[in-house]
Amino acid sequence: MAPGMSARAGSSFVPVMSVVLAIVVLWYVGAALMNMAWEKSVAQRTGTSPSTMAMLSNTMKQERPVLPAPHQVVEEIINTTVKKKISSKRSLIFHAGITLSSAMLGFAMGTMLGILLAVAIVYNEALNKSLLPWIIASQTIPILAIAPMIIVVLNAIGVQGLLPKAFISMYLSFFPVAVGMVKGLNSPDTHYVDLMRTYSASRTQAFFKLRLPTSLPYLFTSMKVAVAIALVGAIVAELPTGAVAGLGARLLAGSYYGQTIQIWSALVVASILAALLVVVIGWIGTWVNRRLGLERGAGAHG
Amino acid sequence: MANAAMTRAFAYRPMERLLLPGASVFGIISVLLHAYWLTGLGIAVAALLSFWLLTKSRLSAALVTGYVSAAAAWYLISTVDASAPPAGFWLQVVAAWLLAWACVEQLAAIDTLSTLYKRVLGIAIPVLFGVWLLILWELLTRGLDVPQVLLPSPSLIAERFASSTATLWADFKQTFLKAVLIGYVIGCTAGFVVAILIDRSPFLQKGLLPIGNLVSALPIVGVAPIMVMWFGFDWPSKAAVVIIMTFFPMLVNTVAGLAAAQPMQHDLLKTYAASYWQSLFKLRIPEALPFIFNALKINSTLAMIGAIVAEFFGTPTVGMGFRISTEVGRMNVDMVWAEIAVAALAGSLFYGAIALTERVFTFWHPSIRS
Known part of the structure; x- marks a missing residue:
């Protein structure tokens, strides 16, 4: 009943764990219910009538279940990561590595582009008024729709491999960085800007000594968003090339051949990867902010 | 309305000092390279006129650059199909583009207190920017004969x-x-x-x-x-x-x-x-x-x-x-x-x-x- 209770400090470990547990239980129930139809049809075809318990336990070990049980997915992930050589085409680490490398390349390019655009926008009023509205409008366009075209067209002129996928990740990730950095570069108080003026600091000095450091918390906050969508971009970019390699290719191949366990394990690995990336960027951000003595700033909008 | 904003001491903005002379230089060179003289000369004259008008009123200066760059773009698009455009053509494209850029700079520098005027500018500036993106896209794809598979021109897409x-x-x-x-x-x-x-x-x-x-x-x-x-x-x-x-x-x-x-x-x-x-x-x-x-x-x-x-x-x-x-x-x-x-x-x-x-x-x- 009390307002704002979610914001109150306190351990959320127990609540989160109970929700996770509830999800796992629901998942098992769902798997049992959704896979039951298949067991019933098998029983009917073979003319046997196994007990409900036998059918229930069978729903947990189908080869192509409608919904694989969690332990099946975990097993598949262990089989395709720890128990396979990394160079093997069936190793999920191999595929995740391919997706990760293009996502990282695109993320790096997108971050650079975003920062450059933000600096240009902050220092040029005309760009602020003409370019910024288009950058924002570009996000109402489903950019991922262009992904297959970019891949195929670049393929047609001989650009293959990492770069086309990285372009899509870049296109997706430059936006949050650009918008966040514009906000960040404009964030110093008027006091500080005036102080710089009394020191008769040049624009370059004011940029490197005031605007850039104060913008860093904003940069890391938006980089967390950017790295997550860079990964999405890389995964979607792998779809139109016809399932050669990468996590997106695993998804597509799985959907072609009805390998649900493969789809789910690719999905789980992609999610773990995304969570790890966000956490790592968060750590770097906290570390940098602490070194710069900006902890309070980071907390305010992190 | 615009004159009310001009009571402050006048100073050219750095981009205006670059773009307008740049546009006129490119326009004149294009004429010397035997491109269509009216466009090149028009751009050069408009740039200088606008440079002078800036000291009087930013809005009228922007109207000159905007109008002339639009006319130049229209002419350039209608002639671009002539096979392999000469260097003078591309100089005119650059000159017209600089002129349009100057127009955006001038519009963005207008400061006014009227909210209606502000709102109109807030729409006009990005629209102008977007239209020029399309114009350059059209000119480049058709002028450079970019294969359609790579990037079709906006007119083809519209068709x-x-x-x-x-x-x-x-x-x-x-x-x-x-x-x-x-x-x-x-x-x-x-x-x-x-x-x-x-x-x-x-x-x-x-x-x-x-x-x-x-x-x-x-x-x-x-x-x-x-x-x-x-x-x-x-x-x-x-x-x-x-x-x-x-x-x-x-x-x-x-x-x-x-x-x-x-x-x-x-x-x-x-x-x-x-x-x-x-x-x-x-x-x-x-x-x-x-x-x-x-x-x-x-x-x-x-x-x-x-x-x-x-x-x-x-x-x-x-x-x-x-x-x-x-x-x-x-x-x-x-x-x-x-x-x-x-x-x-x-x-x-x-x-x-x-x-x-x-x-x-x-x-x-x-x-x-x-």
């Missing part, structure tokens, strides 16, 4: 758009009116309702919020193949992807919004002896509206992406994502661009409609009033 409206409409109906809208409404409503339900349980909130935040960073589009397997090729599977993608942003934002009311406001309602539901509907949901609309806006983009990407995993032979992936395969890139234009148009109208609704419902909020 294809006009000639295949029936197909585009069918795809729009399948993807937007069915999958996106239905999924969006269900997903957003579900997120909102669950947020209200867990509102009374701090335990559930503590448990669900971190998970909701985590999920919004995950590549959820990846569930598309699973949904296609469960719900078939037609639009329900796409709507399901949209529901999953829109649910969590709505949940997280609504929960945050419901906690946004100040303790003072709560105390006031308590002194009124307001019940839980009264304070929910009279205070907390209105206070949460900016957060909810934020989620609605984020979700409008996510919904489009979800529906289109889900179609890459299998569809009946209609739909925007289906059309894009098959026409790419046939190298009909102009059709793909026409489809992207539809998606862009639908996406921005969708977003715009939500933004307008937000203005109506949250007129009291500081970000709208200012």
Whole structure:
């Protein structure tokens, strides 16, 4: 009943764990219910009538279940990561590595582009008024729709491999960085800007000594968003090339051949990867902010 | 109106000092290189005239640059089909572009107190920028003879758009009116309702919020193949992807919004002896509206992406994502661009409609009033 209770400090470990547990239980129930139809049809075809318990336990070990049980997915992930050589085409680490490398390349390019655009926008009023509205409008366009075209067209002129996928990740990730950095570069108080003026600091000095450091918390906050969508971009970019390699290719191949366990394990690995990336960027951000003595700033909008 | 802004001491802005002389130099050289003399000379004269006019009134200077650059662009586009344009032509393109850039700089530098005037400028500047992007695209693709497979010119795309409206409409109906809208409404409503339900349980909130935040960073589009397997090729599977993608942003934002009311406001309602539901509907949901609309806006983009990407995993032979992936395969890139234009148009109208609704419902909020 009390307002704002979610914001109150306190351990959320127990609540989160109970929700996770509830999800796992629901998942098992769902798997049992959704896979039951298949067991019933098998029983009917073979003319046997196994007990409900036998059918229930069978729903947990189908080869192509409608919904694989969690332990099946975990097993598949262990089989395709720890128990396979990394160079093997069936190793999920191999595929995740391919997706990760293009996502990282695109993320790096997108971050650079975003920062450059933000600096240009902050220092040029005309760009602020003409370019910024288009950058924002570009996000109402489903950019991922262009992904297959970019891949195929670049393929047609001989650009293959990492770069086309990285372009899509870049296109997706430059936006949050650009918008966040514009906000960040404009964030110093008027006091500080005036102080710089009394020191008769040049624009370059004011940029490197005031605007850039104060913008860093904003940069890391938006980089967390950017790295997550860079990964999405890389995964979607792998779809139109016809399932050669990468996590997106695993998804597509799985959907072609009805390998649900493969789809789910690719999905789980992609999610773990995304969570790890966000956490790592968060750590770097906290570390940098602490070194710069900006902890309070980071907390305010992190 | 513009003169009122000119009372301050006049100074050229750095970009104006670069762009206008630059445009006139390029214009004159283009004439010396035997390009069509009227365009080159016109640009040069206009740039100098505008440079002089700037000391009188920025608006009239901008009108000169804007008008002449538009006329030059029109002439250049109408002659670009002449095979392999000479160097003088490209110089004129650059000169006209610099002139248009100067026009944007001048318009952006106008400071005025009239809100109407400000609003008109706020629309005119980005529109001018966008139009010039299209002009340069048209000139470059046609002048450099870029293969159509690589990048068709805007005019070709427009032609294809006009000639295949029936197909585009069918795809729009399948993807937007069915999958996106239905999924969006269900997903957003579900997120909102669950947020209200867990509102009374701090335990559930503590448990669900971190998970909701985590999920919004995950590549959820990846569930598309699973949904296609469960719900078939037609639009329900796409709507399901949209529901999953829109649910969590709505949940997280609504929960945050419901906690946004100040303790003072709560105390006031308590002194009124307001019940839980009264304070929910009279205070907390209105206070949460900016957060909810934020989620609605984020979700409008996510919904489009979800529906289109889900179609890459299998569809009946209609739909925007289906059309894009098959026409790419046939190298009909102009059709793909026409489809992207539809998606862009639908996406921005969708977003715009939500933004307008937000203005109506949250007129009291500081970000709208200012």
